[in-house]
Amino acid sequence: MLLFYTRGDDMFQKFNSLAIIVICTMFLFVACSKNDTELKDIQRADYLVSYSNAMKNGGYMYAYDKKGNEISKIEVDGQSMMSNAKDEKGYYFSSSRNNIHYAIDKTGKVQEINRPKQLQNVNAGAYFIHAEQGYVYYDVNIGLVDEKKGYTSELVYWKDSDKRQESVELKGTIQGAHIIENHIYAFSQTLDKVYISEIDLATNKKTNEFEIPNENVYFASTAQKIIFQKYKDKLLLALGDNVNQKLPAKLMMINPKTRVVEKETIVDDKQFIPVLVHVSDNNVYILDQDEKMKELDEDLNIIRTYSLQSDKKTKIAREDKGICDIQVQENKIYILYKDMNSKSTTKQLVAEIEGYDLLTGASIEKTTLQLDKKWDDITFLALKE
Structure with a gap:
């Protein structure tokens, strides 16, 4: 999926510049x-x-x-x-x-x-x-x-x-x-x-x-900013085991004034790779790469787990769907998918934006985009509330 990266990517690029304030x-x-x-x-x-x-x-x-x-x-x-x-x-x-x-x-x-x-x-x-x-x-x-x-x-x-x-x-x-x-x-x-x-x-x-503290193995599992969020006057950060892929992901609540991790929740499912953290009505929602959502209360206790229910009428086979971008507006979550299968009959010339109800996971709308050529990276913004 395009949303993920290995920690070595771009890490050793050298740029000839003076890095100063x-x-x-x-x-x-x-x-x-x-x-x-x-x-x-x-x-x-x-x-x-x-x-x-x-x-x-x-x-x-x-x-x-x-x-x-x-x-x-x-x-x-x-x-x-x-x-x-x-x-x-x-x-x-x-x-x-x-x-x-x-x-x-x-x-x-x-x-x-x-x-x-x-x-x-x-x-x-x-x-x-x-x-x-x-x-x-x-x-x-x-x-x-x-x-x-x-x-x-x-x-x-x-x-x-x-x-x-x-x-x-x-x-x-x-x-x-x-x-x-x-x-x-x-x-x-x-x-x-x-x-x-x-x-x-x-x-x-x-x-x-x-x-x-990261035990030398916990890092961001995506290059996207959406795994780092603000919760009132605290910070939320989701990290995964990017080194050994053995330890389960964790969600931390950080007090920036005391510089202390005040709360921490371990996600039991070792296959759970966080790609989104979102705050709504004092609850926290964390989404994984397989579109499984966990809802947590203000103490970071997991309340429930549910899945996004994608519309079955799609121009991209489910097994070929790759998440390119995610946007959240109020209680709606929008995901942009593209066809990741180079041998697909669609020839990767289609993308879809699907909207889900954040609270239920139900699919509520979908937009199909016809592409004139293959693109590596596709992002989007939902403009209207």
């Missing part, structure tokens, strides 16, 4: 390099979908309605676009294998997101992009530049009201971040450790960094 004021967006810079009639769209490939740049963004009808499209230069975000201002898409990321406003205008001056020439991708509390932030996957420092990344962020970008160096690969009481808490991991780093938004300095 930078603070600079500059233009935040630059014009797209393609001639067309607008997704027309985006207000009519139900979904924004990005298509890209892993080994070369170039792809598309499409706007679709619920029936899968194309409303508009635009050609882009992204490479392996695997993360996205949205806020009241617009939508954001990031590339994991080059430094080209995009912002789309509510009118459909598409612009490339610029970088702080010291990072503009670093052709390193981003594991994630996120928008929260008026801030937008993403990582720059610097790599192994200094043997003493080890693998490093930069967290780039800005507040929409002032457009001034800040950048802070952190250990390892950054795979998610959230804001609590004017502090950013970022989750990152190295080859053997897992960290939470704290950045004070008043000073734009890293004020704390603490290690999450």
Whole structure:
């Protein structure tokens, strides 16, 4: 499935750049390099979908309605676009294998997101992009530049009201971040450790960094940011045994102020590989790669286990379905699937977005997307609540 990765992937890429804390004021967006810079009639769209490939740049963004009808499209230069975000201002898409990321406003205008001056020439991708509390932030996957420092990344962020970008160096690969009481808490991991780093938004300095116990085997089982979430003033993090595949996955509740793992739940099923953590009405939902859902209470006690019930009328054989992206809106969970079987009769030229009731797992809607060619990476945003 496209959603998963081995910890060696991209971990040893080397980028010739100076990884330092930078603070600079500059233009935040630059014009797209393609001639067309607008997704027309985006207000009519139900979904924004990005298509890209892993080994070369170039792809598309499409706007679709619920029936899968194309409303508009635009050609882009992204490479392996695997993360996205949205806020009241617009939508954001990031590339994991080059430094080209995009912002789309509510009118459909598409612009490339610029970088702080010291990072503009670093052709390193981003594991994630996120928008929260008026801030937008993403990582720059610097790599192994200094043997003493080890693998490093930069967290780039800005507040929409002032457009001034800040950048802070952190250990390892950054795979998610959230804001609590004017502090950013970022989750990152190295080859053997897992960290939470704290950045004070008043000073734009890293004020704390603490290690999450992982027995040297527990790491993120997906490169997606959705296994790291905020629960009131706490943090939730799901990790799996990525080394031996013997220990069951665990879900941890972390107090960022005391830097202590306050609660921890071990998922008994050793085959349970977490791909999503979501909070709704004080309960926590954790989904695995086989679409089995566990609901937990505020003490992280497992209340029940149930499965998503996919519509049997599908253009992709169940055994060939691969999860490309997951989005949650209120009590609906949307999953984008693509055909992973290269010998399939559909020739991989179809994708499906299926919506489920979060509380029951029942399928409630489905959109089929007809593709003009095979794509390695497909992501989407559900635009309407």
